[in-house]
Amino acid sequence: MDLLVVQRPQISEEEISDARRKFIIEPLEPGFGYTLGVSLRRTLMSSIPxxxxxxxxxxxxxxxxxxxxxxxxxxxxxxxxxxxxxxxxxxxxxxxxxxxxxxxxxxxxxxxxxxxxxxxxxxxxxxxxxxxxxxxxxxxxxxxxxxxxxxxxxxxxxxxxxxxxxxFSPVKRVTYEVEPTRVAQMTNYDRLILDVETDGSIAPREAVSAAGSTMVELFTLFAGLGEGEGGLVLGPEDGDDQVSGILATPIEDLDLTVRSYNCLKREDVTTVGELVQKSEQDLLEIRNFGQKSIDEVKGKLEEMGLSLAERDY
Incomplete structure (x- = not known):
C-alpha cells in the first residue's frame, strides 16, 4: 500500500491562567479532530498520575x-x-x-x-x-x-x-471542540481546540505531554503488528515553509501572457497565494479577462499542484 504524505499539523497555545491553557492543533485531516479530541480527553482525565x-x-x-x-x-x-x-x-x-x-x-x-x-x-x-x-x-x-x-x-x-x-488525577477539566480550517483552497480540514485545566500540581502543558506519550506507547503496539506500509505519514517539519514559499511566488514567475498578467495586476493580484483565493467566476468578472485567460491560469496552477478556489454561493 502506498504511503500518503499529509501536511504536518502545528500546535499553538493560549494561556488562560497558570492552571488552565488552550491548545490549538491544525490542520488535521478531516475527521481526525474528533479522533484526537476524544482520545486525548479520556487519557488526560484517567491516566495522568x-x-x-x-x-x-x-x-x-x-x-x-x-x-x-x-x-x-x-x-x-x-x-x-x-x-x-x-x-x-x-x-x-x-x-x-x-x-x-x-x-x-x-x-x-x-x-x-x-x-x-x-x-x-x-x-x-x-x-x-x-x-x-x-x-x-x-x-x-x-x-x-x-x-x-x-x-x-x-x-x-x-x-x-x-x-x-x-x-489522584491532577486534571480537573478537559473540553474540546472541532472547527473547520482552510488549507490553500480546501476548507474541510479540522482545527482541534483542547481546553485543559489542572489543580495546579501539574502544568497543563505537562499533562498534555504525558497524555501524548501514553497514547504513543499504546499505538506503537498496533504499528508493530504487520510489516506492510500504509496509512498517513506527516510531511517534514518545514512543510509549512515550503507551502508558504509557493504561495508567495509572484505572478510574474508564472509566465502568463501580457493580457492575463496586466488584468491581474490591475486587480492587485500580485502573488500565487492571492490568485488561488479567486474563483473562476471572480476572474471572469475582471474586465478583458476571458475564458482563454482562465484556461491559461488554471494550467499554470495545475503545474504547481494548485487550483482556483471554489466559489461560495
Missing part, C-alpha cells in the same frame, strides 16, 4: 461517624475537607504526614507537617475549627496513583483508620 490522601487516623476516634471534643466539624466533615487537599508528591512509596494543633484556632492545610518530597499547593484550605479546649491530632497517608480509587477498595486496616476516596 497524581497524589492524594488515601486514609487518615484521628486520635481518640474509631470511625468517621464520630465527633471530636471542642471541634466544630464532625469527623465526616473533617474527612471531606481533607479530600480537598491539593498535593504534589515525589515519593513513590506511601508517605505519612501529621497534623497536630491545639485550639483556639482555625486549622488549615498549612498546619500539616510535611516531609521532604511532599508539597501542599493550597495551604489556606480549611480543615477544622477548634475552641480553646480542643486538640486535634491526625495521621494522614499520602500515596501516588491514577484516576479514582474508592475507599471500599482499600485494603483492610486497623480499627481507627479511616479510608478515603482518592481522586
Amino acid at each position: 497524581g497524589a492524594a490522601v488515601t486514609q487518615v487516623k484521628i486520635d481518640n476516634v474509631l470511625h468517621e461517624f464520630s465527633t471530636v471534643d471542642g471541634v466544630t466539624e464532625d469527623v465526616t466533615d473533617i474527612v471531606l475537607n481533607l479530600k480537598g487537599l491539593v498535593i504534589r508528591s515525589e515519593n513513590e512509596e506511601p508517605t505519612t504526614v501529621y497534623l497536630r494543633v491545639t485550639g483556639p484556632t482555625t486549622v488549615t492545610a498549612g498546619d500539616i507537617e510535611l516531609p521532604a518530597g511532599v508539597e501542599l499547593l493550597n495551604p489556606d484550605h480549611h480543615i477544622a475549627t477548634l475552641n480553646s479546649k480542643a486538640t486535634l491530632s491526625i495521621e494522614l497517608r499520602v500515596e501516588q496513583g491514577r484516576g479514582y480509587v474508592a475507599a471500599t477498595t482499600a485494603a483492610k486496616e486497623a480499627i481507627g483508620t479511616i479510608p478515603i476516596d482518592a481522586l
Whole structure:
C-alpha cells in the first residue's frame, strides 16, 4: 500500500491562567479532530498520575461517624475537607504526614507537617475549627496513583483508620471542540481546540505531554503488528515553509501572457497565494479577462499542484 504524505499539523497555545491553557492543533485531516479530541480527553482525565490522601487516623476516634471534643466539624466533615487537599508528591512509596494543633484556632492545610518530597499547593484550605479546649491530632497517608480509587477498595486496616476516596488525577477539566480550517483552497480540514485545566500540581502543558506519550506507547503496539506500509505519514517539519514559499511566488514567475498578467495586476493580484483565493467566476468578472485567460491560469496552477478556489454561493 502506498504511503500518503499529509501536511504536518502545528500546535499553538493560549494561556488562560497558570492552571488552565488552550491548545490549538491544525490542520488535521478531516475527521481526525474528533479522533484526537476524544482520545486525548479520556487519557488526560484517567491516566495522568497524581497524589492524594488515601486514609487518615484521628486520635481518640474509631470511625468517621464520630465527633471530636471542642471541634466544630464532625469527623465526616473533617474527612471531606481533607479530600480537598491539593498535593504534589515525589515519593513513590506511601508517605505519612501529621497534623497536630491545639485550639483556639482555625486549622488549615498549612498546619500539616510535611516531609521532604511532599508539597501542599493550597495551604489556606480549611480543615477544622477548634475552641480553646480542643486538640486535634491526625495521621494522614499520602500515596501516588491514577484516576479514582474508592475507599471500599482499600485494603483492610486497623480499627481507627479511616479510608478515603482518592481522586489522584491532577486534571480537573478537559473540553474540546472541532472547527473547520482552510488549507490553500480546501476548507474541510479540522482545527482541534483542547481546553485543559489542572489543580495546579501539574502544568497543563505537562499533562498534555504525558497524555501524548501514553497514547504513543499504546499505538506503537498496533504499528508493530504487520510489516506492510500504509496509512498517513506527516510531511517534514518545514512543510509549512515550503507551502508558504509557493504561495508567495509572484505572478510574474508564472509566465502568463501580457493580457492575463496586466488584468491581474490591475486587480492587485500580485502573488500565487492571492490568485488561488479567486474563483473562476471572480476572474471572469475582471474586465478583458476571458475564458482563454482562465484556461491559461488554471494550467499554470495545475503545474504547481494548485487550483482556483471554489466559489461560495
